[in-house]
Amino acid sequence: MKAVTYSSTGPSDVLTLGEREEPHAGPGEVRVRIHVSGVNPTDWKARLGSGRTELPVPHVPNQDGAGVVDEVGDGVDGVTVGDRVWVWDAAYKRPDGTAQELVVLPARQAVALPDGVSFDVGASLGIPALTAHRALTSYDYAPRELAPGSLSGRTVLVAGGAGAVGHAAIQLAVWAGATVISTVSGPAKAELARAAGAHHVVNYRDEDAATAIGALAPRGVDIIVEVSPSANADLNIRVSAVDATISIYADALPQVEIPVRPSMAKNLRYQFVLTYTTPTDVKDAAVRAVTRAGGDGALGVGTDNGLTITRFALAETAAAHDAVENGLVGKALIDVTESGWRPTDAS
Numbered sequence: 441m442k443a444v445t446y447s448s449t450g451p452s453d454v455l456t457l458g459e460r461e462e463p464h465a466g467p468g469e470v471r472v473r474i475h476v477s478g479v480n481p482t483d484w485k486a487r488l489g490s491g492r493t494e495l496p497v498p499h500v501p502n503q504d505g506a507g508v509v510d511e512v513g514d515g516v517d518g519v520t521v522g523d524r525v526w527v528w529d530a531a532y533k534r535p536d537g538t539a540q541e542l543v544v545l546p547a548r549q550a551v552a553l554p555d556g557v558s559f560d561v562g563a564s565l566g567i568p569a570l571t572a573h574r575a576l577t578s579y580d581y582a583p584r585e586l587a588p589g590s591l592s593g594r595t596v597l598v599a600g601g602a603g604a605v606g607h608a609a610i611q612l613a614v615w616a617g618a619t620v621i622s623t624v625s626g627p628a629k630a631e632l633a634r635a636a637g638a639h640h641v642v643n644y645r646d647e648d649a650a651t652a653i654g655a656l657a658p659r660g661v662d663i664i665v666e667v668s669p670s671a672n673a674d675l676n677i678r679v680s681a682v683d684a685t686i687s688i689y690a691d692a693l694p695q696v697e698i699p700v701r702p703s704m705a706k707n708l709r710y711q712f713v714l715t716y717t718t719p720t721d722v723k724d725a726a727v728r729a730v731t732r733a734g735g736d737g738a739l740g741v742g743t744d745n746g747l748t749i750t751r752f753a754l755a756e757t758a759a760a761h762d763a764v765e766n767g768l769v770g771k772a773l774i775d776v777t778e779s780g781w782r783p784t785d786a787s
Contacts, residue, residue: 750773
């Protein structure tokens with residue numbers, strides 16, 4: 441079978457396309473024929489490492505993907521050959537990600553795709569949607585598992601609504617009934633945030649973001665999904681409601697300065713989010729909610745849904761990694777298996 445591997449960490453030139461022996465599902469496992477592999481920042485960061493370091497075994501990159509189950513191991517219930525599935529955390533603490541034709545993984549990590557949900561959508565869930573779900577449900581007055589109406593009456597601020605996590609956060613929050621405000625850096629990204637479903641969009645380069653957000657949410661914002669906490673620390677204090685949660689899932693800087701007294705005055709909660717290490721019950725709730733939202737049509741991808749897709753062939757995996765590392769707007773998807781059903785870009 442064809443697979444992209446790397447035998448040492450380093451720049452994208454460590455990635456090579458070659459042939460590997462087909463794996464087989466063991467007890468409690470399934471084998472998935474991957475049709476589409478999704479690329480996230482975590483994928484190139486894991487591949488880059490801290491320099492060129494030899495690995496004990498070759499690694500296949502990429503955590504997310506979607507495809508069809510073609511082999512089921514002993515002791516697996518509820519999954520059958522032919523099931524269309526989306527895959528999450530495939531390469532976490534394992535050498536086998538989704539940039540290959542066949543991947544074997546625990547059955548729990550291959551989740552049935554609802555009818556009508558494309559492989560493109562399935563490969564775009566995983567890291568972004570599960571991260572967004574954790575960010576939204578870290579709020580004290582949110583349920584542990586989102587559902588339609590579960591955030592009714594709440595206001596959510598999504599920083600960087602044109603990014604993959606921001607996009608998923610907008611979609612999930614709207615699906616759950618929240619009023620969503622998104623900040624962006626320009627008109628093109630504003631259009632993407634609106635297409636994702638944001639009710640209000642603020643271009644922080646063109647106006648005083650705190651004043652604009654305050655006019656839209658006089659009571660304050662309940663949940664902030666934050667991609668740049670260092671840059672937005674003061675803004676978040678100003679616009680947050682009492683008892684708000686600021687969920688932080690990324691930052692360009694290694695440290696964040698938090699204004700202590702203003703945060704105390706509003707009883708703010710800072711929640712740092714890494715989806716890999718969330719407790720099992722929390723991850724399972726997120727997987728269920730994301731699958732349900734996908735089935736409801738709430739997590740569409742493509743330009744019409746606010747997440748532009750850039751496609752790559754399996755042989756172009758290094759280029760896909762470079763594109764994401766260099767700030768690609770939208771989603772990088774790799775076509776692993778050319779055959780199979782994949783609706784149009786707007787699905």
